[in-house]
Amino acid sequence: MHELVFELSGPYYELAWAEIRGVMEGNGHGCRTVSYQEGLLIVETDAPPEVLCGKLGLTHRILYHLGTTDRERLMAGDTGIKLPPGSAAVVTRRIGGREVDSMEINRGFGGEISRDNPIDLERPVHSVIVLVSESCVVGRLACVVDKKGMSRRLVKNRPYFSPVSLEPKYARALVNMARPAKGLTIHDPFCGTGGILLEAAEMGYKVSGGDTDPMMVEGCRRNLRTYNLQGNVWEGDVSQNIPEGIDRIVTDPPYGRSSSSRGEDIRTVYSRLLLTASERLGDKGYLAVIFPGKRYYRLGSEYLSPVEMHRTRVHSSLERYFCLFRKE
Ligand SMILES: C[S@@+](CC[C@H](N)C(=O)[O-])C[C@H]1O[C@@H](n2cnc3c(N)ncnc32)[C@H](O)[C@@H]1O
Numbered sequence: 001m002h003e004l005v006f007e008l009s010g011p012y013y014e015l016a017w018a019e020i021r022g023v024m025e026g027n028g029h030g031c032r033t034v035s036y037q038e039g040l041l042i043v044e045t046d047a048p049p050e051v052l053c054g055k056l057g058l059t060h061r062i063l064y065h066l067g068t069t070d071r072e073r074l075m076a077g078d079t080g081i082k083l084p085p086g087s088a089a090v091v092t093r094r095i096g097g098r099e100v101d102s103m104e105i106n107r108g109f110g111g112e113i114s115r116d117n118p119i120d121l122e123r124p125v126h127s128v129i130v131l132v133s134e135s136c137v138v139g140r141l142a143c144v145v146d147k148k149g150m151s152r153r154l155v156k157n158r159p160y161f162s163p164v165s166l167e168p169k170y171a172r173a174l175v176n177m178a179r180p181a182k183g184l185t186i187h188d189p190f191c192g193t194g195g196i197l198l199e200a201a202e203m204g205y206k207v208s209g210g211d212t213d214p215m216m217v218e219g220c221r222r223n224l225r226t227y228n229l230q231g232n233v234w235e236g237d238v239s240q241n242i243p244e245g246i247d248r249i250v251t252d253p254p255y256g257r258s259s260s261s262r263g264e265d266i267r268t269v270y271s272r273l274l275l276t277a278s279e280r281l282g283d284k285g286y287l288a289v290i291f292p293g294k295r296y297y298r299l300g301s302e303y304l305s306p307v308e309m310h311r312t313r314v315h316s317s318l319e320r321y322f323c324l325f326r327k328e
Contacts, residue, residue: 003034003065004049005139006041007131009058009169010096015310015322016058017041019173022324023055026179035068037134039095042068049142055203056145057172063129063139074105074136077112081138086125088117095133105130109138152227153198159226160219165195166252166290170312175200175250177308177324178288184247189238189273194220194231196250201229208232210241212262239272245282255292255318270296274303274325281327291321300325 008016020041024031029047036042042065049062067081090110092102109130110119117126127141150168155161166174175196180186186200191209193216201207201224208231211217217235224231234241242249253273256266270291277287287304291297297309304325312320 001030001044001046003042003044004047004052004142005063005065005131005137006043006056007060007063007093007095008039008041009060010039012058012310012312013039015173015312018308018310018322018324019056019058019176020052022177022179023047023052026176026181027051028181034065037137040131040133040137042137053143053145055172055176057150057169057176057199059145061129061144062142063131063137064142066128066138066140068135068137070136071100071105071132074130074138075101075108077108079109079112079138081109081112083113083117083126083128083140086117087120087123088113088126088128089119089121089124090128090130092130092132095131098132100132105132105136149202150199153202155193155195158193158198158223160193160222162193162216162219164254165193168195168199171196171199171252172203174252174288174290174322175203175205177322178248178250178286180205180248185243186248186250187242187246188251189241189249189276190251190253191220191233192216192252194223194233196252197231197233198223198227198229200250201231202227206230208234208243210234210236210238212237238269239276242276242280244280246280247282247285249277249281249285249287249289251288252290266292267296267299270299274300277325278303278327283327285327287325287327289323289325291323292318294321297321297323 032044034042069079092105094100131137155165185206188196188209197207307324310322
């Protein structure tokens with residue numbers, strides 16, 4: 001077990017936290033929350049940080065927790081924080097736009113560290129990061145989430161794209177909320193251009209999808225091929241396209257605005273999704289879905305057990321609720 005610090009990507013910290021819980025639970029790792037403050041989560045876990053960094057969408061980086069202290073102690077070089085042997089570099093980062101005198105912290109704390117570890121700013125063995133939030137969390141860098149990899153799959157960079165598609169980091173958050181595990185299949189019954197399937201397949205899960213629009217089906221296949229990813233995608237309505245006994249359903253259905261529901265009332269579309277999910281999900285299966293209102297979370301609770309819901313805001317008149325349900 002080790003204590004890991006997650007530097008979360010804002011502004012939806014609760015969702016970022018839910019994503020981390022989902023990844024750990026799905027992969028059978030223990031996870032005890034040690035503390036949380038704006039943008040920073042500290043968790044005791046046996047999960048290897050590199051594996052988590054390969055999956056998370058809403059985390060910037062993961063550190064091994066060395067200690068939590070305050071600015072005065074850092075500037076005075078009086079934290080008592082110790083590093084394993086090896087050279088070190090100290091970097092200070094502020095969370096949530098806080099005023100910080102980084103130079104003073106680096107000088108004071110760097111001086112303390114240099115008593116036992118030589119300072120090497122070019123190629124340090126230990127990159128030590130001071131994260132200044134409500135208090136100051138100090139950690140040794142474990143890994144950085146690969147934002148470059150995700151940016152290759154941004155909506156605008158896909159060969160077939162539509163503005164209604166989810167960006168990779170939010171698609172990942174939704175997939176990870178569903179507690180995916182190695183060997184399980186993730187199905188998206190409103191797959192569109194494949195934003196969710198691309199991320200799930202990239203994370204190593206088996207994927208399948210369906211959509212009523214043949215252009216979307218073809219575009220989704222093309223996107224998967226472009227990124228060298230495998231997945232079965234077929235044409236069909238949500239009531240027909242979900243395989244029996246499916247492990248996870250992860251989806252972003254139409255909102256009844258630019259994203260088309262072909263004239264069908266969206267409450268009816270969602271009811272059909274929820275009914276089909278309740279019938280076709282395997283035992284202890286999960287449905288992770290984005291709804292444009294809290295009332296649909298209540299609707300979902302009539303079909304499946306509600307687990308959690310997290311609000312995000314697209315613009316003044318569109319909110320998205322990341323909702324998770326379980327089949328008991
Ligand atoms: C919000 S978009 C999905 C976006 C998708 N996540 C992406 O990355 O492109 C909703 C999709 O649902 C499809 N759709 C609408 N009604 C449907 C239905 N009854 N059954 C299956 N798909 C449907 C639309 O063709 C559209 O592609």
